[in-house]
Every structure is written in C-alpha cells, then in structure tokens.
Amino acid sequence: MATESKRITFTVTPDMVPLMDRAKRMFYDRTQSDMIRILIVAGLESQNSKEHSDGSKNHFTKKLPDLLGEETAKTF
Structure with missing residues (x-):
C-alpha cells in the first residue's frame, strides 16, 4: 500500500x-x-485542547508522545 x-x-x-x-x-x-x-501537530493539539476544554472529543489522532517518543515529549 503506497x-x-x-x-x-x-x-x-x-x-x-x-x-x-x-x-x-x-x-x-x-x-x-x-x-x-511535530511542531504543527503540537500546535494543533494545543489549540484543540483550548477549544475543547469542556471535555468534547479530540479531533487529532496523532499525539506528541507518539511522534517524539515518551521521554522526548516530557521535555515539552
């Protein structure tokens, strides 16, 4: 699958x-x-969490730890 x-x-x-x-x-x-x-995804996640702080479902599927690895993501 390409x-x-x-x-x-x-x-x-x-x-x-x-x-x-x-x-x-x-x-x-x-x-x-x-x-x-990674920076684009992090920015979108940040904006999404601000917009949906009421607990509604997150629209983005990739999380920063998935992109960076758990240890590197902790530095943000």
Missing part, C-alpha cells in the same frame, strides 16, 4: 528566525521535515 505525501512550503519571516533556531536546537536529531510536522 503512502501519498503532500508537500508544503512556507516562508520564515525575520521575526521567526530566532524561534526556528531554537526549534532546530530542540530537534537536532531529526530532519527538518520531522521538526515541522
């Missing part, structure tokens, strides 16, 4: 450079693609 991937491109604005440098240090052992995927 997996179909989609490619996205975004521009890192000057105000984001320090944030991206920090992220690169946090994800030194991963590819940039992994880093971006």
Whole structure:
C-alpha cells in the first residue's frame, strides 16, 4: 500500500528566525521535515485542547508522545 505525501512550503519571516533556531536546537536529531510536522501537530493539539476544554472529543489522532517518543515529549 503506497503512502501519498503532500508537500508544503512556507516562508520564515525575520521575526521567526530566532524561534526556528531554537526549534532546530530542540530537534537536532531529526530532519527538518520531522521538526515541522511535530511542531504543527503540537500546535494543533494545543489549540484543540483550548477549544475543547469542556471535555468534547479530540479531533487529532496523532499525539506528541507518539511522534517524539515518551521521554522526548516530557521535555515539552
């Protein structure tokens, strides 16, 4: 079964450079693609938990520990 991937491109604005440098240090052992995927999922999970703090069902299926591993996820 083949997996179909989609490619996205975004521009890192000057105000984001320090944030991206920090992220690169946090994800030194991963590819940039992994880093971006993990950060997107973490941001979506964070937003989702804020929106659904009333206990309604979470819409995202991948959890940060699943992407990072339990030990690395504890550092967030």
